[in-house]
Amino acid sequence: MFGFFHHLPCCMHADGRLNDAAKPRRTHENEILKIMKILVLGSAAGGGFPQWNCNCPNCAGVRSGGIKAKARTQSSIAVSSNGTDWVLINASPDILQQIRSNPSLQPARAIRDTGIAAVMVMDAQIDHITGLLMLREGRKKLNLYCTESVWDDLNHGLPLAKVLSHYCGVERHPIEGLSSDQTHFAPIEVPGIEGIRFHPMPLKSKAPPYSPHRNNPGPGDNNGLMIESKATGKKLFYAPGLGEIEPHVLDAMQQADCVLVDGTVWTGDEMITLGLTQKTAADMGHLQLSGPGGMIEVLDGIGTRRKVLIHINNTNPILNEDASERTVLAQHGIEVAYDGMEINL
Ligand code: MLT
Ligand code: MN
Ligand code: ZN
Numbered sequence: 001m002f003g004f005f006h007h008l009p010c011c012m013h014a015d016g017r018l019n020d021a022a023k024p025r026r027t028h029e030n031e032i033l034k035i036m037k038i039l040v041l042g043s044a045a046g047g048g049f050p051q052w053n054c055n056c057p058n059c060a061g062v063r064s065g066g067i068k069a070k071a072r073t074q075s076s077i078a079v080s081s082n083g084t085d086w087v088l089i090n091a092s093p094d095i096l097q098q099i100r101s102n103p104s105l106q107p108a109r110a111i112r113d114t115g116i117a118a119v120m121v122m123d124a125q126i127d128h129i130t131g132l133l134m135l136r137e138g139r140k141k142l143n144l145y146c147t148e149s150v151w152d153d154l155n156h157g158l159p160l161a162k163v164l165s166h167y168c169g170v171e172r173h174p175i176e177g178l179s180s181d182q183t184h185f186a187p188i189e190v191p192g193i194e195g196i197r198f199h200p201m202p203l204k205s206k207a208p209p210y211s212p213h214r215n216n217p218g219p220g221d222n223n224g225l226m227i228e229s230k231a232t233g234k235k236l237f238y239a240p241g242l243g244e245i246e247p248h249v250l251d252a253m254q255q256a257d258c259v260l261v262d263g264t265v266w267t268g269d270e271m272i273t274l275g276l277t278q279k280t281a282a283d284m285g286h287l288q289l290s291g292p293g294g295m296i297e298v299l300d301g302i303g304t305r306r307k308v309l310i311h312i313n314n315t316n317p318i319l320n321e322d323a324s325e326r327t328v329l330a331q332h333g334i335e336v337a338y339d340g341m342e343i344n345l
Contacts, residue, residue, distance in 0.1 A: 237258070
């Protein structure tokens with residue numbers, strides 16, 4: 001038995017696979033493949049699916065198995081050019097579960113390690129920032145990319161940055177350089193993430209209920225992100241909270257090879273109809289999917305190859321895979337993101 005192994009080149013397993021030391025570094029492999037990977041860590045809106053205290057038809061149905069639907073964690077994606085080093089985009093309160101479910105985020109190169117090289121947040125909503133607290137055991141300061149408005153919320157409204165200074169600390173990297181027409185921030189390259197360029201842009205949605213900017217949001221409170229592969233020029237546009245389609249946002253959507261956009265609710269009043277809240281989708285800074293001016297109509301108007309909805313609220317009928325609304329989406333060539341979905345560009 002042992003003799004058999006000794007006849008193999010030292011870098012090979014008995015089944016002919018290369019052992020780790022002999023593998024080309026994954027960076028190198030992917031440089032050759034030139035693939036940008038986008039991993040959907042959490043595809044639900046705030047509250048997740050099912051939401052802990054909700055018994056709406058979807059939440060009750062997914063709990064009991066009475067409907068065909070997948071449970072989903074809260075809003076986050078990760079991006080990598082080599083499959084090992086990632087930028088986390090939005091830090092969901094479910095981040096620990098998301099890391100467990102996505103082993104590529106833990107490359108295990110050292111006794112304490114993470115594949116998360118940096119975190120970039122699109123806004124200061126609870127579902128996009130509270131995961132920062134879960135990353136407090138980091139050995140280095142947490143690299144955090146955010147706008148001035150979001151940084152203000154993280155130091156005042158919900159001072160997580162101050163709290164984290166007593167743990168790993170935060171190294172803030174500003175999203176800044178707003179263009180004079182207020183449509184773009186300066187592009188960003190993240191050290192350690194070769195081959196990807198990030199183009200943040202302000203867009204219209206709502207600052208979080210706790211924020212001092214709640215009623216007077218400015219450019220930077222809510223943002224979208226064009227993620228570009230430098231190798232291929234392929235682009236993904238990400239905007240989980242999108243209340244209004246301004247011309248520069250439509251432009252970005254049109255230029256992208258794939259859009260990953262706000263699919264929070266089917267109708268503007270669906271949470272009111274279910275007796276869950278008094279707020280419309282517009283009050284919360286989200287554009288509804290259906291009807292005139294809705295996201296389906298917007299997506300119909302663009303030639304983008306791949307159209308994917310994300311940040312799906314638990315009340316949204318599209319979570320039920322047998323629902324007629326799901327058929328409507330399919331007819332329009334629109335996909336629904338799920339946890340673990342991979343988009344390779
Ligand atoms: C939103 O986008 O409106 C949020 O998901 C609300 C929340 O985090 O509770
Ligand atoms: Mn949200
Ligand atoms: Zn529900």
